[in-house]
Amino acid sequence: MSTKSKNGRVEWVSILGRQTVIELVDKVDNENNLGEMDAVNSKIKIKKGLSVEATRRVRIHEKMHALLRYSGIAAGLPNEIEEMICDLMESGYLVFRDEVLEEEKA
Secondary structure: OEEEOOOOOEEEEEEOOEEEEEEEEOOOOOOOOOEEEEOOOOEEEEEOOOOHHHHHHHHHHHHHHHHHHHHOOOOOOOHHHHHHHHHHHHHHHHHHHHHHHHHHHO
């Protein structure tokens, strides 16, 4: 379940039972990233100004980080490995989503 604010910049989602805010921001802490997931504060930040599809992909990617971190799976993983897992899960999710959408059209 998710709840959006009236201005569309802030949304609350439940991920593994944890209320997590997703916020569109002018910049994230690491300038090289399009988004970031802060598990301590249960917050996902996504750079404003991305295309709709890029924003969607970053949202999915950062939610994958949340799943790994909230579940404890990410504990002790090198950042590079966590990124690769999130990239893989994001791509897998999109493949399955597209298949479901195609089946619904048929």
